[in-house]
Amino acid sequence: MSFKELTVxxxxxxxxxxxxLFLLDVRNEDAFEDWKVESDSFEHLNKPYFDLMDGIEPxxxxxxEDQDVAVICAKGGSSQFVAEQLVDAGFDNIYSVTGGMKAxxxxxxxxxxxxxxxxxxxxxxxxxxxxxLSYMVVSDGEAAVIDxxxxxxxxxxxxxxxxxxxxxxxxxxxxxxHISGGRTIAEKTGATYYLPPKDAEEVxxxxxxxxxxxxxxxxxxxIDVQALxxxxxxxxxxxxxVDEKYLMSGDILFVQSIGRPDLAGKAEDWVGxxxxxxxxxxxxxxxELIVLPAHFSFKEELNDDGSxxxxxxxxxxxxxxxxxxxxNEFRKMVTENLPPQPNSHEKIRFTNMGxxxxxxxxxxxxxxxxxxxxxx
Amino acid sequence: MEEIKSDHSLDAKGMACPMPIIKTKKxxxxxxxxxxLLIEATDPGTKADMKAWAESTGHQYLGFTEDGDTLKHYIRxxxxxxxxxxxxxxxxxxxxxxxxxxxxxxxxIVDVRESAEYAFGHIPGxxxxxxxxxxxxxxxxxEDDDIFVVCRTGNRSDLAAQKxxxxxxxxxxxxVPGMSEWDGDVEKA
Numbered sequence: 001m002s003f004k005e006l007t008v009x010x011x012x013x014x015x016x017x018x019x020x021l022f023l024l025d026v027r028n029e030d031a032f033e034d035w036k037v038e039s040d041s042f043e044h045l046n047k048p049y050f051d052l053m054d055g056i057e058p059x060x061x062x063x064x065e066d067q068d069v070a071v072i073c074a075k076g077g078s079s080q081f082v083a084e085q086l087v088d089a090g091f092d093n094i095y096s097v098t099g100g101m102k103a104x105x106x107x108x109x110x111x112x113x114x115x116x117x118x119x120x121x122x123x124x125x126x127x128x129x130x131x132x133l134s135y136m137v138v139s140d141g142e143a144a145v146i147d148x149x150x151x152x153x154x155x156x157x158x159x160x161x162x163x164x165x166x167x168x169x170x171x172x173x174x175x176x177x178h179i180s181g182g183r184t185i186a187e188k189t190g191a192t193y194y195l196p197p198k199d200a201e202e203v204x205x206x207x208x209x210x211x212x213x214x215x216x217x218x219x220x221x222x223i224d225v226q227a228l229x230x231x232x233x234x235x236x237x238x239x240x241x242v243d244e245k246y247l248m249s250g251d252i253l254f255v256q257s258i259g260r261p262d263l264a265g266k267a268e269d270w271v272g273x274x275x276x277x278x279x280x281x282x283x284x285x286x287x288e289l290i291v292l293p294a295h296f297s298f299k300e301e302l303n304d305d306g307s308x309x310x311x312x313x314x315x316x317x318x319x320x321x322x323x324x325x326x327x328n329e330f331r332k333m334v335t336e337n338l339p340p341q342p343n344s345h346e347k348i349r350f351t352n353m354g355x356x357x358x359x360x361x362x363x364x365x366x367x368x369x370x371x372x373x374x375x376x
Numbered sequence: 377m378e379e380i381k382s383d384h385s386l387d388a389k390g391m392a393c394p395m396p397i398i399k400t401k402k403x404x405x406x407x408x409x410x411x412x413l414l415i416e417a418t419d420p421g422t423k424a425d426m427k428a429w430a431e432s433t434g435h436q437y438l439g440f441t442e443d444g445d446t447l448k449h450y451i452r453x454x455x456x457x458x459x460x461x462x463x464x465x466x467x468x469x470x471x472x473x474x475x476x477x478x479x480x481x482x483x484x485i486v487d488v489r490e491s492a493e494y495a496f497g498h499i500p501g502x503x504x505x506x507x508x509x510x511x512x513x514x515x516x517x518x519e520d521d522d523i524f525v526v527c528r529t530g531n532r533s534d535l536a537a538q539k540x541x542x543x544x545x546x547x548x549x550x551x552v553p554g555m556s557e558w559d560g561d562v563e564k565a
Binding site for chain 2 (some may be wrong): 031049
């Protein structure tokens with residue numbers, strides 16, 4: 001007997017399908033507290049691998065015998081080590097998650113959101129391990145990606161499978177929690193990379209500015225992507241309205257929470273903008289628009305089909321961040337008691353501006369941990 | 377930071393977890409209590425894991441420095457004697473009393489921990505003379521000095537204070553517990 005490998009692809013299917021799994025996380029306790037595989041249908045146990053080097057006696061009684069047990073660590077080495085120990089102790093149905101939390105952090109699960117005008121399609125790429133959401137509009141052999149994450153090839157290959165070429169890469173804002181893939185995609189495919197100019201003042205490479213009222217048309221059936229200036233999370237934050245049906249809200253509005261204004265160190269300055277965007281500009285939009293945010297933080301935000309989306313009208317009724325009538329109370333909520341800032345957020349911003357160019361391994365390290373872009 | 381002294385070293389460069397910890401654990405068995413092991417590693421995961429492992433096993437994690445891509449971790453092997461916490465030298469002050477003395481007059485603070493422990497944090501102005509070097513270096517102190525001996529828990533400084541006293545130093549005081557609970561200013565180098 002030996003243990004089996006479980007790919008992050010397979011793990012993602014278990015999360016989406018809400019399958020049961022006993023997940024033994026052998027990273028150190030701080031790492032586990034900070035960030036783990038989120039799923040209601042999983043049972044978690046954390047025991048650092050270095051406490052199991054002389055055998056699995058410390059946890060032997062807690063490991064189920066009649067259920068699949070997967071071991072996960074930071075990169076996939078220690079989980080094999082512990083999986084081996086479990087097999088030696090007589091357990092079968094033991095798996096080691098290939099590539100560990102690092103691979104988990106990079107996995108993207110594509111989910112179809114809906115059909116668009118003509119033969120168009122809209123996809124959401126759910127980064128389960130980090131809570132990032134990216135989008136692709138495909139129409140007549142052309143594609144636009146919005147808020148693409150670092151795994152550029154995943155987007156390029158997906159477009160190819162759909163018989164489309166990526167012509168446009170857009171970011172709703174300068175990200176602080178993850179490294180944008182927009183620039184790499186543009187370099188590899190010849191696509192045009194669009195950024196809101198107010199977020200891009202210090203950017204070190206060529207980009208195309210996208211401002212309020214600009215429109216981009218994808219494919220011959222003319223699916224338009226309309227820009228709507230919506231500052232508050234950053235000064236340049238811009239939302240995109242796709243096919244008059246979908247509102248890509250970036251990090252301004254999430255399903256159960258709203259964006260935080262402090263990641264560029266300017267909470268006090270930007271809180272007014274955030275209020276105006278959410279309580280005035282978005283109010284003027286149709287309640288029927290389907291909000292597609294750039295993040296989800298809580299597994300409750302994940303729908304049964306694995307997507308993250310909700311009608312704007314519903315959010316105005318149910319999202320706590322949109323129910324605060326009093327302006328001072330709102331100011332307090334979004335500037336006080338904020339969650340810790342994302343890991344390496346300064347370095348990530350500099351990388352997205354092209355001021356720093358860490359190698360791939362370092363980029364992975366920088367992105368470790370949850371996104372923490374929301375105020376709840 | 378200049379080169380930090382260690383008694384033993386282990387090359388774990390290029391290894392991915394769990395190997396650096398497995399090797400460290402093995403090496404720890406071969407060295408004497410109280411000695412400092414330097415582990416050179418390139419896996420960034422060791423930053424958190426070395427410390428967590430050391431704490432879970434009772435060894436003293438001193439800290440790490442970065443040298444290009446190499447992380448240099450310093451761990452001091454746990455010693456049973458220090459855990460006892462019994463001291464026999466008569467003149468003692470606690471940490472707060474030391475702070476008062478420092479504020480009110482000329483004190484000579486002698487830190488008798490290993491130099492690696494000293495390097496990762498000591499009382500500003502403290503002089504480093506590791507316990508093992510005290511016999512050779514006691515003459516660096518003057519007999520008239522008001523000497524306060526400090527270590528991590530008060531145990532090594534107890535032995536050092538006895539030694540100094542035997543050598544004829546008159547104003548010698550042991551600081552208990554010492555650096556393990558020191559909440560005043562700290563200097564590194």
